[in-house]
Amino acid sequence: MPHRLQKSVRNRILAALPAAEFALIDGKLHRVELSLGESLHRAGEPIESVFFVESGFISVLTMLSDGAPLEIGLIGAEGAAGASVILGATNSYSETMCQTGGGAYRIGVAALKDVILHAPRLRDLLLRYTHVFHVQVAQTAACNAHHDLGQRLARWLLAAHDRSGVAQLSLTQDLIAVMLGVRRSTVSIAAGTLQKAGVIRYQHGRITILDRVGLEDAACECYESVATEYRALFGEHPFESASEGGPAPRI
Amino acid sequence: MPHRLQKSVRNRILAALPAAEFALIDGKLHRVELSLGESLHRAGEPIESVFFVESGFISVLTMLSDGAPLEIGLIGAEGAAGASVILGATNSYSETMCQTGGGAYRIGVAALKDVILHAPRLRDLLLRYTHVFHVQVAQTAACNAHHDLGQRLARWLLAAHDRSGVAQLSLTQDLIAVMLGVRRSTVSIAAGTLQKAGVIRYQHGRITILDRVGLEDAACECYESVATEYRALFGEHPFESASEGGPAPRI
């Protein structure tokens, strides 16, 4: 297998590895394309692979017994889906699925555990990433209880924008409603408010962020709290592709 | 320092250690008594100690910017507060405080990290416990969004009952309201419903669980989902004191 150039890798964890550790894992990574709606792990099933996200973002969903899924976190190029295997988990407690098109590097769980024995920096990064993701979930728990949909929608759009890197997202209100656990019509009202304020624009499955700062004002503190945790781990621009350099794109 | 008898230790993690590993950590544990309302870690502050809970239970709270705390998880004798240090966290993202009287074994973070280098089983147990706690938080995020207060209250009482081990709890509606992030008067209504159904009894700061099975029926699935995860880690009776043996107390 031809060697990848580490600096062409966008995933922040892989990009942060010392060259020697990257060389160890490189040959075991399989580039995969993720299509919209594709499921990476199913709730209750064994975790067979870990996915280091390169582009797009992944939703982590808890499935309630009435069949309703509810999103508890988002994973983009700053993280990895299925990383809980390094805590000793064998089965996934959640459903992880791609909400956009995207790409990732896949590695089998056994191979990853093997690599980790000789890659302490990778192990530490995965542990710390797992912790920050946990903080994200904890903040979401509080957010779901305390903040109204207007704030939660703005927060979600910011998180999605960070992780996708583009201002125009292909997202229906239906999809967002499922993620946030509310009616589609309720999303329509909240989105309408943001639209009237000139912050976003909706056009049949396409949502454009017009005013990033305005969106931050509309969001609850939860966005910023979690972003701060990610900055502590990855530096000033945690969601930006490592290979691009420069400040995160602003609109 | 005189050696403790490992079999007199109630904490499930410490009790599950091989004797050789327990001997390593034993001398570094400090028995502490926890009083009601005592704070073990403060949000944003460095984590200086990890607490292996022996009795009573600990609330883990996210502090929102309006000053309102919201509980995201409970820790009893099955776990440890501050365990996220083993993921590389240096500061606490949450407030942890004791909601009952209780006891714990405290160990300094540096000492714990030192022990862990030579205690792989302890390390694995802490990692797996951290994962299960994460699952608990994730379930709470979904629960806060989807389930009404009647279900959430029943779930919370079950969790508190599991971890305290006694049917009579010293808990005001005010305290429970803060934990669940609702008005005290709303708790009064939900508790009144449970009381009329003969499931619990309230007597000025003292709540008695009269019908454990009825409480389980009133709770959402979230209780059982999380309990299943804890069973996978600690066996059939995850919250029971390890030294007591026999089935968990039923009322």
Add this chain to the structure above:
DNA sequence: TTTAATGTGTACGACATCGCACACATTAAC
């Protein structure tokens, strides 16, 4: 025993969201 502090039950208008329904707008398919 009396008094104060604490804890609980209840009331009521306001508000967000539910659950459902339907019309309309835009895009994709033919």
Add this chain to the structure above:
DNA sequence: GTTAATGTGTGCGATGTCGTACACATTAAA
């Protein structure tokens, strides 16, 4: 260009909780 599929805006009664207030019950303190 016509038609079907998809996505969005809106309406409305029902429900759960908010926010606040107050009366009452129980326990603790004087």
